[in-house]
Amino acid sequence: MNTVIIDGLAFAIPLFIIAIGGIYSERSGVTNLALEGFLGFGAFFGAAAVMVLTGGNLAGIEIPMFFAALAFAMIGGALFAMLHALLCVPFKANQVISGVVINILATALTAFFTSQINTYLLGKPTNKFVLGICERFTVPVISKIPVLGAFFTDVYYFIPIIIVVALFMTYMLYKSRFGLRLRACGDNPHAVDAAGGNVSRTRFIAVMISGALSGLGGICFAYSISSSFSPSIYAGYGFLAIAALIFGNWKIGPTLAACLFFGFARSGGHQLTQTLSLPSAFQDVISILPYVLTLLLLVFFSSTNRAPRALGEIYDKGKR
């Protein structure tokens, strides 16, 4: 039971911050299928920055380098997201196509640069940056409480960081002036324009924020699931985040619930295969479980869901 909670949380929380990134972009009216590419490129950028800074030798300075990696991942994600923003906002490209293309581009670019950097630093063209596993901590007393205590046991360092960022992003979306305008852009951009706001700028920034948050989520996956950056980071988590935010009706609270649901379904599935000691072939089938559940639940819930009204609509001042 404890492992289910610990592993579930470690998966759900980074997924959550990626989904918040998606919410920012989509609530501003820009369809974002590029979360997968953002999280991969962000993770690459963070990992690469650490590699270049240390020359590939992390021994002894893992913790400061971990923080550096988070910061660089966010910067890299935001920079890469500018591409999507540029295509969708000033150039008015189709947002779905842009998103798909950016995902493909991210896979190719990061694989290429990883091997180039490795050739230069380590002399061998591997496609992997080995980062190690993020440190964990256990909260003394509270962790002894049955069941609930598991939420405070063996917690990755990045979890509290993400929670703080998520709280700040929630405040920004619902309480701040920027958030008010951003959400209005996704519903009726003409209203924002007539009220003196700048639709293009708001959307551009929203997409960059979505890149930064995806990058943060991506580097956390690299530090937990695979303990390295490699092309295996592109495992569809970005799309799972999109499913979570749609499931959560483009609202942050329900999206957290969806992410936790996915996280626990995933770790629960793993646990199940292990307790039943099934062969690994079955493990693959059981790991599909959360996705199958999603499909079923979407059938029941999708009728009450409502996307932002102007989602995917290219803003054109002249159009009535």
Place this chain on the structure above:
Amino acid sequence: MDEFIVEMRNITKRFPGIVANDDVSIAVKKGEVFALLGENGAGKSTLMSMLFGMYEPDEGEILVRGEKVKISSPAHATQLNIGMVHQHFKLVENYTITENIVLGQEPRSRFLGFLPAVDIKGSNKKIAELSKRYGLEVDPKKKIEDINVSTRQRVEILKMLYREAEILIFDEPTAVLTPQEIDFLLDIIRGLRDSGKTIILITHKLEEIKKVADRCAVLCRGKLVGVMDVATTSTKTMANMMVGREVSFGIDKNPANFGEEVLRVEKLTVKNQDGLSVVKNVSFSVRKGEIFAIAGVSGNGQTELADAVTGLLNSSGKVFLQGKDISGYDVRQRTLEGISYIPEDRQAVGLVLDFSLEENLALKEYFKEPFCKKGVLHSEAFDEQGERLVKEYDIRSGQGIKTIVRSMSGGNQQKAIIAREIELDSRLMIFVQPTRGLDIGAIENIHKQILALRDAGKAILLISLELDEIIGLADTIGVMYSGEMLNIAPAETLSTNQVGEYMMGVKAV
């Protein structure tokens, strides 16, 4: 010179294929209600959009308070204390009234004591005060999606007042309102003028101008025809100037010549989503060569009745077309049996706005020859019919039959629907609010067409909120009140007042 608060000199604006404003000059005095009168597509909205910074004029200059300005954006216009209520409201549906009003100029507060945030509580109070001061009662905490059209308009007005606008532009403000709401709005406009605001009113309705405006500029096809004092000018003169020819207000009608029964509706009942009956047990019949008009205040089940007859809504009861029971037929089957429908909401029900004009003109026949042969569409047939109808019905648009319907004016959109429906050559024609939002010239044409169809032996079911239209056109009048058909009588036996009383639900006359 500075008695004029706004001056627009020699303004010219061109759009692809059309000159929207051709050397137009107007000057508005501070504290007056200045009306811009003109037909649909005469260039009124374009002119005001330039004053509000949405377009820039190709030629000419704009002076505000005697100073020459180049208004580059709505935000800039707001700084110059210019506000505008657009014909299509610009509101965020899932926001509260307050959020919509303060959007763009949000008052600040501190969240958790240090984070800058939007002060919603304070704004709610402020908006409540503002709405009280100007007599525009709204509940600041309600969401836009939950309020009706006239309240939404009030929100738009409050939006301007919140921004301390001195020059208020209203673009066709009454097009979407009921008669009572119109009176209320005109009161508001008078109140605003009395508190020192300058008001520019874009409209094509002469009565409104007579009621509130001080001066009036008439535009016709992009050109300024003249500016006059409303008090000393007759409605007829204004109408003639606007249309550019003599307008007849009366409707000339040939004597009726009824034939056999075409439509018979028996005990029709329609339920809405909540399971309430909005049309209750209605029975009536329409004969060849007869205009059967249904009068009633908006929302008494008339629209639902029309939708049920055409098959858009499910209903219980029977509908017969020339003796044939078509109650179980779907919309296309009914159309093929001979029902034409000019719906109330032309943009949502009547047209596919992002399709071209020629495609819209073939919407009800595209599956038949010559448009479609063995499942393949033939574009020549579309072109041919499009060109013919555009010519016959004088449908004006920027790029001919290839024009996207969304970009056409409301009057021409309506012409397109009417052309398409007449072309079906149906036995029964249903008109719902056929002249809603149209100018005098267009209304006159539509009335003539309806009468011509009647004289050609069509059965016509006319539903309208305009009592004058009903009295003028109808051979037989039925009045609907809260879903029931209260009275059916030959038109000549009823006076306008009697119909009005029935409309208010007074049964005994």
